[in-house]
Every structure is written in C-alpha cells, then in structure tokens.
Amino acid sequence: MSQVGDTPSRAFDLDGQVVLVTGSSTGIGEAIARLTAAHGAKVVVNSVRSTEAGQRLAAELDDAMYVQGDVSLPDDVDRLVEETVARWGRIDHLVNNAGTTQVIPHHDFDALEPDVWRRILDVNVVGTFLMSRAALAHLGENGGSITNITSIAGLRQVGSSIPYAVSKAALNHLTKLMANQVGPKIRVNAVAPGLIKTPWTADWDEAHARVAETAPLKRSGVGHDVAVACLGLMVSEYTTGQVLAVDGGVTLRG
Template sequence: MQDRQTAVITGSASGVGAATALQLAGRGWNVVINYSRSADEAQATAQACRDAGAEALVVQADVADDAQCRALVDAAVGRWGRLDALVNNAGTSVFGDAARWDALDAQAFQHILGVNTVGTFQMVRAAVPHLKAVQGCIVNVSSVAGALGIGSSMPYIASKGAMNAMTLHLARTLAPEIRVNAVCPGLITSRWFARGIGEEGYEKVRRAYEAEVPLGRACTPEDVAEAIVWLVAGARTVTGELLLLDSGTHLGRAARPADPRPR
C-alpha cells in the first residue's frame, strides 16, 4: 500500500469534479479522473493533476452501471492499494419546469435517478470495504435543489433530495469508520448549466440569481471544490452534514439597501 492517500472523483473531466481533483492533487493525493464521454477533457485534467505533483489515473465509467462502478473502484485499488475518499460528483439533469410537463416523463426520471441516486449508491457499495480499511470518507455532490425543492427539473430535484436522505442514512450506518457528508451548491458558474439552457438563457438566470441572493454571487467550481476538499482532508468530527453552498439562497431574497442616487 502506498503512503499517498487516494481519491476517486466521479464525473471529474471538467467543472466541479476537475477542480476537486486538482485541489486534492495539490495536497499530494493520488486521484482517479472518471468520465463517461469527455475523454479529451479527462486527459487534460489528469495532466494538470500530474503537473501539480500527483499521480493520476483516467477511467471511463458510467456510474449508472453497477459493474462499471465496481471496475472504477477496483482500478484505483489495483493501482495504489488503497482508497481514502470517494467524491460522488457525476450527475445529469433535464431542463423542464412545471410548464413543460413533456420533458418530465418516466424515462427522464429513470435516467436521472439512475445516475444521480442509484449511481451514488452503487459507487458507495463498491468503495465501502476499502474506505473502512483506512477510515476514509465520502462526499456526495448534491444541490440546493434537494434541500429547498428548486432546480432545473422535478426529476433532478427528486434525485438530489434522495441523495441528501441517503447521505444522512449512510453517515449513521457507516460510522465510526467512514464519514459521509454532502455539499449542496446553488447556481454554479460552469459550462454544465450553460449547455443545458444555452448561453443566453444561462446569463439571464445568473444575473437574476446574483441580484436575489444575499451574497450576490454564484459559486465557481473552485468554491465547491474547496468545500469538498475540506470535508475530505479536514473536518475530522463532521459527518451527516448537508453543507449549503448557496450564497444564502435559503435565507430568502436579499435585503438590498435602497439606491441613494436621485432618479
């Protein structure tokens, strides 16, 4: 077994997953970069981690497939002999509100739950024996959607609500050997959301969001990664937390001071 700690980060070719891998690499962790479709981005992220002084392994796997989840964990343990942290970041959505019921059919629900909820469970099941051996940890990348019932679509909200409930259950059942927490970001300034609704729609949503929330800003992938890394590498007495990274969304609309300029 190597002395270096090892993390598997699902969905880490870009965005929050890539930022998390890079920050852990900078702390001396070995990292597994996982992707389902974005091979070139995954390789670029892995190289950035290597440039930061870490060892990095790139593994293609769809977390909705149990056999591929097991193979992903086995690749990490086979390479380095240990697994210290699992970050369940892979996720998907469909963009459709209550005015667009046609986007919310059973197939959409099953696909989103299959990746976001069942995929998380399958990764946890594959990783638990190895995490127990080193008293490791799990961080689930959830969303404010699961805590407040707001988000890109009903299936996404349901999947993240289920992830939050599962986080609490796992924190109880896997203690004291494994800590289990979740981060729940609000709007993140990443390409994932822009790809879903288009650049123009994304900019409109971002401006409205930043005008409403108390802190007046959306999360960057690096903001979310910092919280994940704290839960992984620190936070030794923290388990069962659903950490809201929502710029104060849960507090309600910001009470902005009136503009003193004459009109």
C-alpha cells in the same frame, strides 16, 4: 486520524491519500480533482464521454489517473474501484459528483416521461449508491469519507427539473441514512451547491443575473467554491451526515 493538538496547518494535508472523484473531467468535479491533488492526493479522474478532457486533466495533475465509466452501470462502477485499488492499493475519499439532468419547467408534468425519471434517478441516485457501496470495502482501513455533491434543488422548490430536484433530495437523505450505518471509521457528508458557473450552466444567463442580484454574496459560485467545502468535509474527522449548502446565501432569500 489526527489527535487533539495537531498543528492546525496540517489539517488539510492529503499526502498519500487516494481520492476518487466521479464526473471530474469538467466543472465542479475538475475543481475538486485539482484542489485535492494540490493538497497531495493521488486522484482518480472519471467521466463517460469526455474521455480526452479527463485524460488531459489526469496528465496535468502530479499523481493521477483517468478511468472512463458510467456510474449508473454496475460493471463500470466495479471497474472504476478495481482499477483504483490495483494502482494504489487503497481508497481514502470518494466524491460522488457525477450527475445529470434535463431542463424541464416544473409546471410541465407531461414532459416527465418515465425515461426522463429513470435516467436522472439512475445516474444521480443509483449511481451514487453503487459507487459508495463498491468503495466502502476499501474506505474503512485508514478511515475514510464519502462526499456527495447534491444541490440546493434537493432542499428548496428549485432546480432544472422536478426529477433532478427529487434525485438531489434523495441524495441528501441517502447521505444521512448511510452516515448512520458506516461509522466509526467512515463518514458520509454532502455539499449542496447553489448556482455554479460550469459548462452545465454556461448559457443560464438569466439565472446567473438573478443570483448576482438576490444572493447575499452577490455572485454565482465557481467550481473552486464547491471544492473548498468538499475538502473541508473530507478532513473534518468529527463531522458526518451533514448537508452543507454552498450557495452564496441564496437559500436565505427563499
């Protein structure tokens, strides 16, 4: 824990700290893994299917390992945390970035079968909770943080589908509910991205064009934009229970 008067330039130092980023083989998670590694962290890279990409990324970073696992499966969650602790003996920061969706127009209620709801809520909400609970036992010792990657779909009537938007609204609230319970050593915050250029949104040309036209900052985000906000929250030792929109200002316009 830093003290009043610490040199400001050292505020982002993660030397020796262990950061576990779920869903980090590509996109936003990859950017968070790269940025935290660049600030001295030991990083756990995770994904479910894209194992080669995850292994490649871990090999590229200074001190990282790849662990395959689905955050919605309790056994995988336990293994992810156990392998991290077995390797480095601690976890300092958990970033719950893994997420899934299905693109369904909001008016199409008939397409919202129970299986669609269950898969999205299972990964996005239950997975985030399971990861957080499993990591909590290790986060407290040195003071630590959980950062949930949510979405402005959890704040506005937008997003790739209603179940996705509902899952992200649930995560924004889970962030506050957990933050209210796990202090003083552990903080829980969320970053709510707007439209970010990742493999997930690679063919969303119309949406990218709309954001470039309407957002005050006149462009979609990139993974690094989210990673910087995430790193900021990780090291903000007097901030908990907050949801930070990283959206180029698009929510200012409706």
